[in-house]
Amino acid sequence: MSQTHHESPSACSSHEHSHGDGEGHHHDHAPEVTADSEKRVKFAMYLTGGFMLAEVVGGLVAGSLALLADAGHMLSDTVSLALALGAFRLGHRAATRKLTFGYARFQVLAAFVNGLTLLAIAVAILIAALKRLWLPSEVLAGPMLVIAVLGLVVNIAAFWVLHKGDQENLNLRGAMLHVMGDLLGSVAAIAASLIIMTTGWNQADPLLSLLAAALILRGAWSLVKRSGHTLLEGTPEQLDHADIDAGLAALEGVESVHDLHLWGLTPQSPIASLHVVVAPGAVAIEVQQRVQAYLRDEHEILHVTVQLEGEACEQGCVTM
Structure with a gap:
């Protein structure tokens, strides 16, 4: 079930963790060792x-x-x-x-x-x-x-x-x-x-x-x-920080992206955290889902934490 919360008059945070298909939420962060x-x-x-x-x-x-x-x-x-x-x-x-x-x-x-x-x-x-x-x-x-x-x-x-x-x-x-x-x-x-x-x-x-x-x-x-x-939590070899940053900024409803961090528990389990400024008039939850889908489908990053900011969050954002 979703809920609405208010952080401040000008911004709000939306933390989303995607695992696998993005449906539901579980805590199996460790990659399977065969x-x-x-x-x-x-x-x-x-x-x-x-x-x-x-x-x-x-x-x-x-x-x-x-x-x-x-x-x-x-x-x-x-x-x-x-x-x-x-x-x-x-x-x-x-x-x-x-x-x-x-x-x-x-x-x-x-x-x-x-x-x-x-x-x-x-x-x-x-x-x-x-x-x-x-x-x-x-x-x-x-x-x-x-x-x-x-x-x-x-x-x-x-x-x-x-x-x-x-x-x-x-x-x-x-x-x-x-x-x-x-x-x-x-x-x-x-x-x-x-x-x-x-x-x-x-x-x-x-x-x-x-x-x-x-x-x-x-x-x-x-x-x-x-x-x-x-x-040292460096960017996994298979990921290009600049390419991902540009791809996120090009998504519909994204005004800008900052504090993008790419790392991983192991090279096979990349993790991303980032701040996204939502464009005026965009629906925050939809922007969040686009970011999640882009990182999952294009770069196989299954664990994502997104903090949403901007005028679109003045009325509160949805946390999933």
Whole structure:
């Protein structure tokens, strides 16, 4: 049921929250996290965690920095995938009075932590590789090659499972980047072992570790930047602030728009809040509905808060 209220002689506020089709009002702000994504992360966690021990043993026996670096990365992956799994499960929890948006943003926080962990691991690999270049040591290429090939198979399987999931989900994307780092580490270890076997040049091990670390750094920075942007309530990548502002101003009955804020709990759940000055003679509630429909239909923004202002509100506005 609608009701009329008066704010002031010159303006009034109309706060409208649209969810889904705009019919009715509910508080399910958290995007649905599919059981499929959760299963994929769990499977990848078991794969990486199970093979990590073999890489540790193989790296120690062979004296390979590339293998040990990859094992350390796999240890981080196991922890990060467990964190991602926890984030998925928290996403199912209902909102509370203290957490009125629920736990959806924990996924973004987990992705941010994953990215920082990747950066730290890459820097550690770079430092260790530089030290090994100055003080080279003997590497047993045979055992190193066997472990590296097995690791590559495991990482390809884990990457394929995650790649088939929702790539717009930052949490799943972070998990996939971790596994990608593992895969690159395995490739580097295989290449290093083959070079050492054919040429005896032990410095191939730290050199290829440097290459793998550089690739990990690139992916980690992208993840930290994207998740950090969401945590800072930046405009979601798929939305153009200027375009939306112009589109709203062009709507019938809209005199002007100001204080337009675009953000989101996650990149997949954009939210908008704005002030709309209603043109003289326009019906406030109709303007409100046009704004709601435009943001929902043209930009897939399902949660909208609109404050109406102007002479059209002198007699009161309708709150839905």
